[in-house]
Amino acid sequence: MSDKSLWDSCLRFFEDSLPPQQFNSWIKPLAFEIKGNQITLTAPNSFTLKLVQERFLPEISKRAESFLSGSPHFELRIGKKSSAQPAPKPYIAEADTSQPTQPVPKTQKSQNKLNPLLTFENFVTGKANQLAHAAAIQVAESPGITYNPLFIYGGVGLGKTHLIQSIGNHIKRENPHAKICYVHATNYISDVVRAFQTKKFDEFKQFYNSLDLLLIDDIQFIADKPGTQQEFFYTLNSLIDGHKQVVITCDTFPKEISGMTPRLTSRFSWGLTVAIEPPGLEMRVAILLQKAALSNNPISEDVAFFIAKHVRSNIRELEGALKRIDAYSRFHKRAISIELAKEALKDLLASQNKQVSIENIQKTVADFYRIKVADLLSKKRTRIIARPRQIAMCLARELTQLSLPEIGAAFGGRDHTTVMYACKTIESLRNLESSLNADFNLLNQTLRN
Amino acid sequence: MTQLLLDIAPEWVPTLDNFVAGRNIELLSALRHALAETASERCFYLWGETGCGKSHLLQAAVGQGHILEQSATYARGAVPEPAQVVAVDDVETLDDAAQVALFTLYNRVRESGGMLLVSGAAAPSHLSLRDDLRTRLGWGMVYQVHALSDTEKAQALEQHAQARGFMLPNEVTQYLLRHGRRDLPALLALLDALDAHSLRLQRLPSVPLLKEVMYAGKLTPE
Numbered sequence: 001m002s003d004k005s006l007w008d009s010c011l012r013f014f015e016d017s018l019p020p021q022q023f024n025s026w027i028k029p030l031a032f033e034i035k036g037n038q039i040t041l042t043a044p045n046s047f048t049l050k051l052v053q054e055r056f057l058p059e060i061s062k063r064a065e066s067f068l069s070g071s072p073h074f075e076l077r078i079g080k081k082s083s084a085q086p087a088p089k090p091y092i093a094e095a096d097t098s099q100p101t102q103p104v105p106k107t108q109k110s111q112n113k114l115n116p117l118l119t120f121e122n123f124v125t126g127k128a129n130q131l132a133h134a135a136a137i138q139v140a141e142s143p144g145i146t147y148n149p150l151f152i153y154g155g156v157g158l159g160k161t162h163l164i165q166s167i168g169n170h171i172k173r174e175n176p177h178a179k180i181c182y183v184h185a186t187n188y189i190s191d192v193v194r195a196f197q198t199k200k201f202d203e204f205k206q207f208y209n210s211l212d213l214l215l216i217d218d219i220q221f222i223a224d225k226p227g228t229q230q231e232f233f234y235t236l237n238s239l240i241d242g243h244k245q246v247v248i249t250c251d252t253f254p255k256e257i258s259g260m261t262p263r264l265t266s267r268f269s270w271g272l273t274v275a276i277e278p279p280g281l282e283m284r285v286a287i288l289l290q291k292a293a294l295s296n297n298p299i300s301e302d303v304a305f306f307i308a309k310h311v312r313s314n315i316r317e318l319e320g321a322l323k324r325i326d327a328y329s330r331f332h333k334r335a336i337s338i339e340l341a342k343e344a345l346k347d348l349l350a351s352q353n354k355q356v357s358i359e360n361i362q363k364t365v366a367d368f369y370r371i372k373v374a375d376l377l378s379k380k381r382t383r384i385i386a387r388p389r390q391i392a393m394c395l396a397r398e399l400t401q402l403s404l405p406e407i408g409a410a411f412g413g414r415d416h417t418t419v420m421y422a423c424k425t426i427e428s429l430r431n432l433e434s435s436l437n438a439d440f441n442l443l444n445q446t447l448r449n
Numbered sequence: 450m451t452q453l454l455l456d457i458a459p460e461w462v463p464t465l466d467n468f469v470a471g472r473n474i475e476l477l478s479a480l481r482h483a484l485a486e487t488a489s490e491r492c493f494y495l496w497g498e499t500g501c502g503k504s505h506l507l508q509a510a511v512g513q514g515h516i517l518e519q520s521a522t523y524a525r526g527a528v529p530e531p532a533q534v535v536a537v538d539d540v541e542t543l544d545d546a547a548q549v550a551l552f553t554l555y556n557r558v559r560e561s562g563g564m565l566l567v568s569g570a571a572a573p574s575h576l577s578l579r580d581d582l583r584t585r586l587g588w589g590m591v592y593q594v595h596a597l598s599d600t601e602k603a604q605a606l607e608q609h610a611q612a613r614g615f616m617l618p619n620e621v622t623q624y625l626l627r628h629g630r631r632d633l634p635a636l637l638a639l640l641d642a643l644d645a646h647s648l649r650l651q652r653l654p655s656v657p658l659l660k661e662v663m664y665a666g667k668l669t670p671e
Contacts, residue, residue, distance in 0.1 A: 115560070157584040186553050218581070221549075251581070313574060316588040320573075323490055323590060331475045347593035351572035 006067040007032040010060050019125040025286050037070050042079045114182050118165035126283030132274040136163050140170035143245035147272035153250045154276030155445050157314030160249040164215045178212040185221035192228045208235045212244050219250045223259035233264050284308035297326050303341050313448045356399040356447050358410045365392040377412035390422035463505040469605040472595040484513050491564040492589030500632025501596040503568040507536035533563050540569040552582045599626050613644050624656050
């Protein structure tokens with residue numbers, strides 16, 4: 001077989017198995033060359049090179065073995081792809097901090113309108129939101145049929161609103177006459193209150209019951225509001241019975257919402273409940289690259305990697321950091337580089353450098369599971385103690401720079417192999433138990449913030 | 450006999466022009482662009498230590514909004530009514546209900562346009578606020594307001610004295626900086642007291658006069 005067909009087969013495989021942003025960011029820029037059994041992969045920068053080596057090389061090697069007569073030898077290096085498009089011109093700043101990006105309309109005089117900029121096309125997918133994204137697409141393509149209601153939950157600033165607005169925009173494009181309402185739960189509460197005050201309850205009910213698609217954001221806000229919950233219960237029943245789609249977002253999964261009537265939480269679980277998790281490093285890089293490209297001020301992968309490495313908590317702050325760098329570059333009339341990014345984010349990074357300590361992790365985990373820190377450090381091996389201990393060890397590996405023996409020592413003088421076992425156990429349990437996964441993400445985000 | 454003073458001192462209002470920018474020159478420029486609607490991002494979060502000039506900038510932005518014939522409101526530790534330019538000072542002092550109100554206001558501003566300025570003592574990720582509000586504050590333009598250096602403080606004091614109609618001798622400025630508190634609002638208050646005292650005694654501002662004001666009991670040096 002030809003050299004080209006080997007690389008084509010790899011490209012096809014990665015295109016199918018990876019989210020498009022990751023494929024475009026990591027695989028597409030690679031240059032492939034083969035001489036006998038010697039395969040050379042050229043990556044545009046050290047970050048991509050490292051990532052390819054760690055994540056994709058085993059698969060490429062496997063495929064090469066089936067194509068070649070002997071075992072392949074790989075050489076990975078940094079350089080330019082010979083047939084690649086010309087490198088993007090460095091951005092030269094304009095004279096001011098104004099941002100002549102694509103015009104952001106002064107949208108939505110009415111609270112029930114969709115934001116046309118939030119679409120599936122510019123929603124970056126990755127491991128953290130793959131399932132939610134797939135479910136949202138399915139709902140958008142066959143509303144009211146597949147998953148009703150679709151309940152999306154996850155921490156703050158992870159893209160829930162973007163996803164449900166994308167559903168709305170997709171349905172609107174397919175069926176311009178569809179009656180769609182996007183409403184934040186706080187505005188829904190105001191609507192209920194206003195309907196009570198002005199005695200226009202029939203109008204209120206008529207409006208909500210006549211919708212083809214109801215997108216309601218941050219449903220946790222109606223907790224402890226029995227009147228609003230009752231109204232929402234009727235609205236939900238009426239829409240679902242009429243095969244009209246309802247999409248709900250929340251900061252936690254249905255059964256965990258406190259102050260919510262059980263009949264409502266059980267209805268939330270009727271359709272499909274999916275989680276959005278905090279994005280990993282690669283996904284954060286992909287998000288930054290896309291946001292920067294959309295703002296007409298593209299950044300290099302090195303800069304994206306620098307930002308993603310330092311701003312880890314949520315997508316909003318990631319976007320805030322990017323805006324700050326953009327403004328700094330325009331004001332100082334300098335092209336965006338790592339040096340400039342460091343200068344622009346100096347204040348922010350200095351404030352974030354409060355390193356997470358192992359004591360802090362132990363205390364936070366112990367408080368969360370209502371056990372004592374002393375128990376975490378003790379010899380006890382009952383599950384009620386051992387599981388939080390394993391979670392704390394796993395968090396310590398992720399959030400501190402300590403070595404595995406140091407982590408083991410900080411947990412009552414344990415061996416580094418115990419830490420390794422703990423991390424492995426928690427990683428596999430996170431895939432099996434959604435509640436443990438949610439706890440882990442919550443603790444992780446709390447500690448990072 | 451003590452000279453009685455008529456309360457006719459020229460009113461000093463914080464503006465973007467009388468803010469001594471120091472290291473905050475980029476922030477000042479960003480605010481001007483946002484007020485003139487030549488920037489697409491119009492949600493600002495300003496943070497920094499007490500006395501670094503956050504309130505000055507928020508009030509100045511609201512004042513500038515009025516000059517541009519926009520509806521503009523300012524509130525400290527509370528959330529004012531929606532307007533085209535809204536400033537909320539000291540966000541960390543907001544209670545639960547006010548935090549929800551600011552959250553709603555923030556969403557409204559992002560959806561319907563307008564300008565929102567919020568100030569606080571720490572960077573967004575270090576604020577003890579609701580998560581959904583805290584992350585939103587970090588979404589827009591986040592700037593640390595840097596306190597002025599001594600030279601810049603001297604410049605600010607001289608500007609303030611000029612605005613009140615008197616010349617500040619250099620040795621008085623130096624004494625103020627060496628013996629007064631470090632934050633600018635306290636220094637400006639001392640300067641106002643010196644002005645009043647000098648008018649009352651009909652003597653030019655000087656170091657002995659300043660000492661009298663500082664050691665009078667009300668405004669003591671550190």
